[in-house]
Amino acid sequence: MLRSLYLTLAFFSFIGVGLAAPFALSLGYIWISIFRPQAIAYTILPSIPVSLIMGALAVGWYLLRDRRSPPHFSPVLGMMAAMAAWVTLTTAVFAVAPDSAWEKWDWAFKTIVFSGFMVFVFRSRIQIEALLQVLLFSFAAHFLPVGIKVVLSGGGYGQALGLIGGNSGFGEGATLAAVALMCIPIALFLAKHNRLMPAWPIVRLGYIGMAGLAVMATIGTYQRTGLVGLVVLAITFWVRSRQKLLVGTGLGIGAIVFALSVSSNWAERMSTISEYQSEGSALGRILVWQWTLGFVANNPFGGGFHSYMINEFTSQPTPEYPNGYTVRGKAFHSIYFEALGEHGWIGLGLFLAINIATLLSLQRVIRRTRGSEALAWCRDLAAALQVSLLVLLACGAFIGIAFQPMFWYLFAASGCLSHHVGRAFAPDVAARRQQALGAGVGTRGNAIAARPWRGAAGG
Template structure:
């Protein structure tokens, strides 16, 4: 009961904050979408259509109170909207599994449209950081228990270690490991540049603790995707830093500490990366990717959402018995093959275009901020989002999360940074003069966000 009451109070806190600062309604939607309070609480909030209500408040709050300085039309916005149109066309005209496709279309379309909406309401440095802090807060609830349990007793593949059960979304080990590592560069950015929280020993220790927990969470899931993500993050951060010796030594120390946490079971699981030919899970992914290429050749415009449900793959057993195994409805397990199989070559072109456009946009922001005094925060955030995007692009090659929010939040944030750079260059935005020690207060947050509190 106490858990339900606590979660419900957080939900209504976003509603109250949104009355003074309408962009907070959008933060509330991010929290609901990520934390999924209806799956965590036992009562009270489970009776409320939390996502629909918060989405309505976010859109209504913007239309009624916050329609000022709309962002210019960007390439990312055009690509996202075109993608939304295309997935709708494939769902209603090309779907090979119509009923299942309609179910996925319902939530995937919301993800696309909300990511297009974010740049309209997240317009300043304070608002961008508020978005990051809320997203981190919501995600921490998922990866913190896994990380702590791994430190105490070790993890395990396929074990339910988080607050939400099941084997989808953030309750699935590979996805959780990828998202936790995606957040690591963002955590390091917030530790150095936060303006919403006081910068002192306590917050510094908290950020470091959360960063360490993301790593132990990735290890504790026993997901091979986590190993790939750690390699990408480690290499990218090493190349970005100007203190390569210190960072290198710290990386070795962290790696040694993580190895102490691992067990023979973890080592056996990870070692299958190099022996995929004899490992059922890895080999089955390669087979379904091969099937997807053939399917795309026959359905170049895509087969609609969940088109994998029609696959039937015959292969020889890997145990030496020479028996023929039939595998049906094997999921894509890759964002690239997922989009190719479901949305065809036009959808894949739009999806890859979004990634390329986002990366180039972040590069432009970083280059401008690097030579502009006082823009260290913008430069470092652009760098952090680049690493996060690269991490998800690498990990996404082995998990099917092409339409889950994490990638689209990165796309939207890159647009927010690009718009912020434009406003700073034209004098439409100003550099904050100092830190906010009590930024959780509604009037202060509203004032710093540039939103006049509503009566």
């Protein structure tokens, strides 16, 4: 009961603060969509449409009170709008499992649309940091308990370690591992550039400790996806570092210590990566990917959300299954095949284009802010968001999270940062333009004054 009261108080606190600062209502919606208090509370919140209430208040109060400095049109915003329209079309016209497709459309469409809306709301440094803080702590509520349990007693494959049980969402180990790794660059950024929290050494250590527990949570899930993400995270940190020798040496020593300290069960689980042709879980993924390619060959526009529900295939004989086995309704287990199977080549193209455009936008932020001490935080945040997105893209090759908030909120945060930098440079750009115009007028005026008067010359 105390948990329910606490979460209910937190819900209404977002509303109360949001009446004075409209962007806090959007923070409340983000908290609800990630932390999911209605799924954790025992009473009160489960009976209230918390997501609908907070989302309606966020959009309505923004329109009434907060329509300042809207962002200019950008390719990412345009592609977000196109994706929202396209997934609606594929669900309405091409869905092969309509009832299930509309269920997923209900939350996926809202995730895409609200992510685009976030770019209008979070404009200042404080607002963008508040967005990062809510993202980090909402995700951390799921992986921190896992990291603590792993430190105290170890993890295990298939164990329910987080807040939410089951084998979906954050209750699924691979998704939890991907989210934990995604949050590490954000936590390290806040350890360096945090302004909303007290500037105490213990706060900085807290963020660093959160990153460490994220690594432990990843290891404790015993997920091969987590190992892939850890490798990508280490490589990107090394590439981004200015002291590559020192960082590389540290990573190498850490890898050796890690390899010597992990349990034999964990090592055995990771070793199955090379046995994908016979290991049941990995083989199932390959078979469903093959089915997806065959499906879109005949259905180039995809089959709508949850189109995997109609798949059926039989595996080849393996040592584990001498007679093979038949699989029906196996999920895509990959963001790329999820987007392809559900929304065809256009859907996959849009999803990849949004990711690429976001990475390029962040790289432009890094380039534009190089040499500006006042915008050093923008440069570091752009690098952190790039690393987080690359980790998700690597982990996502083996899990179906293409329309989950972790991707789309990263797109939104990147858009907020890009538009903030654009506003910061706008006065300089305007001044240079005015100066150039003034110089042009002066040059033309001097030329006219120096030009001989034809009438006088002729007379």
